[in-house]
Amino acid sequence: MGEILFIAHRIPFPPDRGDKIRSHHLLKALARLGPVHVATLGETEADFAAEPMLAKVAASYCLAGRRANLPLAGLRALIAGEPVSLAAFFSPRLRKWIDHTLSARPIEAIFVFSGQMGQYVPASYAGRVVVDLCDVDSAKFEAYAAKGSPPRRWIDAREGRLLAAEEARLARRASTTLLVSEAEAALFRGRAGSGAVNVRALGNGVDATFFHPDVVEPHSALAAAPGPNLVFTGQMDYPPNIAAAERTARDLMPSVRAVYPQARFHVVGRAPSAQVRSLEGLHGTRVWGEVPDVRPFVAAANLVIAPLTIARGIQNKVLEAMAMARPVLLTPAAAEGIGGSDGIHYAVGEDNASLAAHVLRLLDDPPARHAMGVAARHFVIESMSWDAVLAPLAEMVGCSASEAVRDAA
Template sequence: MHILYLVPHVPNPTKIRSHFQVRGLIDAGHQVTVVTLNRSLTDAKNIAKLQQYGVKVIAANLSRYQSFWSAFKTLPTRYPLQSRFMWSSQLMNDIREVLKNDPPDIIHVEHLRMAAYGLELLSDWPIVWDAVDFLSSLYGQAQTFTTSLLNRQIYAVESKRLQAYERWLSTQFPATLVISRKDQALFQENNIYSDRIHYQPQGLPLIPTSASNERANNLLVITGTLNYHPNIASVHYFVDKILPLVQRSFPDIQLQLVGANPAKSIEAMQTNPAIKITGFVPSITDYLSHSTIALAPVIYGSGIQIKVLEAFLTSTPLVATSVALRGLDVQDGREVLIADTPEEFAIAIERLLSDPKLRTEIGEAGRKYIEANHDLTQTTAKLISIYQQVIESGELST
């Protein structure tokens, strides 16, 4: 099968959804042509890596000015800023050339930001839209947590527009994919095409796990892209309210913040001798495998928290908030310790630090959860099955 895969960001290890979907499809013997935007030198390097893996890549350059100008033009309309943020007329022309010269069996469109391209092609091509999550939910939560009055107003308007737009999009495409059962329920609410909303789990390759004696002592780790606003809020919550409590019992505790593009407020934390910030790393799983405990102190978010799945994948014992576990069928004390106040979070960390046996049990249970629910081979097979259903149905647009 030939899949034309439209994605706003170049698939790479920091963009887990597209990175492993493309990898899974290639490994299953399918042809994938990635269509994306080249916005930086890093993007150019990631494009080269994709090509080395056997992926054909079509990319158009897109400047920050072009993105903001396209988004700005939606202000007098009912459309959200996000709907045009990744629009490029050049890329649309390139897509049409590919369709003419190397027609795919199906078009896969990832994220609301790329949906505009899919809408242009709906009448002639079978298309699957991967919404990933219910984006308006994230913006609604961000409105509550931001300290900026301007941002609060922007999030309020954008959240309402996003909700109407993404619900409408889910009625336009023959199939809409989401990353969790929770997001599936949100899209299906009052939707006459609810049967088109498919739960497509995040897949991960089942890498070997580390032996317990290879882990450091008293080393905590938080992973994620560190300029992403929910991650910034999570790190501040932990460092400001939880870390001092843990240090009372474990004064030698160390915290690693592992992820690309740390915000200035996070970079400033390097003055604390207990905190190390890595910036971008080639393999987050290597850092998880070396740590004592992984943390997910998430206070708002949507979809599935990839940091949770990666901790499970590496058998790293995890302490997380209930918000971080949204959409996952896990239990407190089995795959994870759940803590929703600073005091509870600190106690859970101290409990794991003091009990090697419990750390092993929690880590092993998390790994079993991944093997049962997020094996890349299984999720790829499910994705291909959805593609085949759309192709065989012959349904193009509503």
């Protein structure tokens, strides 16, 4: 097919957090279909260190710097009457490069990754536009507002309202609007109205070769400890992850330690907030922060836990743990979009009492934990490889099945 413009709010390298994992595999799949020009933003040293990896995949690219100055973005958004999310991800340099690329190259399709980046698609562009919202961000901010206190409640309510309007605008503009699960797609259809004519689910996959229990040794510190070890992984300045870590440490671990006094809860992930750091030592909690590789921690876990109250879309941390053949305990929100069966491929509990009961039941029954982990890995291999999940992508961007097969060859 012709050339593609890929616009993403974060550089898709390295694929070490949920949004980057998805954008990374989308970009590689698109690059197999035709030349891809990439417009994206970088924030950290690791982002800019990954520029050579981007250069190997992209036909051309612009990696613009982004400073996460939320107060300034908030002021700009207030003046412009737009969501803070748009102001926070706007770059004049990126806008100029995108406009030049559209005028200089035969771009047949624009793929927009994350709703904040829809602002870069010119109204005059007549080609195909695919917008991957991933999940319904506006609903997430509405949930924050419902649980928050003033003035944060008012800020989040405004963001939710304005983001909902922007999401609906993008759905009317796009040839196809993607969400990460059918549940998210159904939610969005109900919110966006009749103007959203082609809303589809495109799930996340997992690299079951990389996340394989036989290719990594369990972390030595966890393996040597009496245990049992409960593990939670994620970006630890993200509010839902912060709440899940606090919930486990404060509400679940006392019940676990009453039966297993040496049980430990390990929080693994970059940028732990002050709330997360304050959990260190509480009821056996260890906060590790950023680590080079989460796999040894997952491999050493007797149980991986994801007690998320607010969760949109499919949780990569859950798929990765399942691929590592670990038993996983989820809330209904964290289980959304995964498929599989409660009690076979994972366990689901909603309130603290049921979650604690599930933890103790699984810790008491090593054969059941092993069987659940084996079933989980088989499930993700059969149903959730990236190649299988992204197979519909060629048709969405206007590449015929025969062209996709030819280009893949």
